[in-house]
Amino acid sequence: MKLVASLTSPFARKVRILLLEKQIPFELVVDIPWNSDTQVPLHNPLGKVPVLVLESGETVYDSRVIAAYLETLPGRKFIPQYDVARIAVLRLEALADGIADAAAAVFIERKRPPVQVSDDWIDRQMLKIQRGLAGLSVWLGSRMYFVGDDVTLAEIAAVSTLGYLDFRFPELDWRQSHPALANMALRMELRVSVQQTQPVA
Ligand SMILES: N[C@@H](CCC(=O)N[C@@H](CS)C(=O)NCC(=O)O)C(=O)O
Structure with missing residues (x-):
């Protein structure tokens, strides 16, 4: 494929x-x-x-x-089958993706000619990013994993989004305000799959 x-x-x-x-x-x-x-x-x-x-x-x-x-293909599963855990993971994926959507919207908006840039629009998207990060942070709490006792799609979606924030918005410094997310990202960054997929301009 x-x-x-x-x-x-x-x-x-x-x-x-x-x-x-x-x-x-x-x-x-x-x-x-x-x-x-x-x-x-x-x-x-x-x-x-x-x-x-x-x-x-x-x-x-x-x-x-x-x-x-x-x-649906053979291999390790990253979405739990049990309904409550499944919905939790899918919701976390939606949240992480939503943060990435808002971040991408800001990145694109900032590339417009200065007279066309809407600061209100950017502020609205930045709020989604901040609230989204807080949402992920609260969910994780002091645990190692968002759901259950191993990596799921939730961590994979989160680390992809956090990596995008580092790549496009290094000034955000989300690690400072969200240490639990920072620890989760550190653990995920030990994985070869995460190391091999760093964003490249
Ligand atoms: N919800 C979509 C979002 C995909 C998306 O927005 N991709 C961006 C790149 S990060 C894109 O292709 N943008 C091109 C465009 O919007 O025309 C997904 O999860 O695949």
């Missing part, structure tokens, strides 16, 4: 970490959806990465659907 992805996308990173963790072979096709020569709309009408292209030619998007699809 092929994964169409950019090397900066936190959503694509989440999927790449999962593929590596599950030891599923894949070909990484780097495509930047903002470039004029992008092929992404041929795979996903929304023009967004990541897209998984199966051997059959069928495509799977977005990243949450890809994550759910990968769980």
Whole structure:
């Protein structure tokens, strides 16, 4: 299978970490959806990465659907089957992805010509980031894992988002205000899958 992805996308990173963790072979096709020569709309009408292209030619998007699809394949599971834990992990994934959505929105807004930039819009997105980080932090509390006693999709989504914040917004210094998240990220960064998927400009 092929994964169409950019090397900066936190959503694509989440999927790449999962593929590596599950030891599923894949070909990484780097495509930047903002470039004029992008092929992404041929795979996903929304023009967004990541897209998984199966051997059959069928495509799977977005990243949450890809994550759910990968769980149906052989290999270690990252989404619990038990309903309460399952919903908790999926909700944490939604929260981590939502922070990444807000961060990406700010990054794009700041690239506009200065007269078009809306400070109100940026403030609104930054609030989502701050509240989202607080939400993740409170959930984790003083525990090692968000849900249960091992790494799930929740940690993978969170570390992908936190890595994106480090990459695009180093001035945020979320580690200072959220030490529990910082410890979780440190533990995750020991994993080869996380080391091999660092964002690259
Ligand atoms: N909800 C989607 C979000 C994907 C997304 O926003 N990807 C960005 C890159 S980080 C993108 O492709 N943006 C291009 C665009 O919006 O045109 C997912 O989880 O896959």
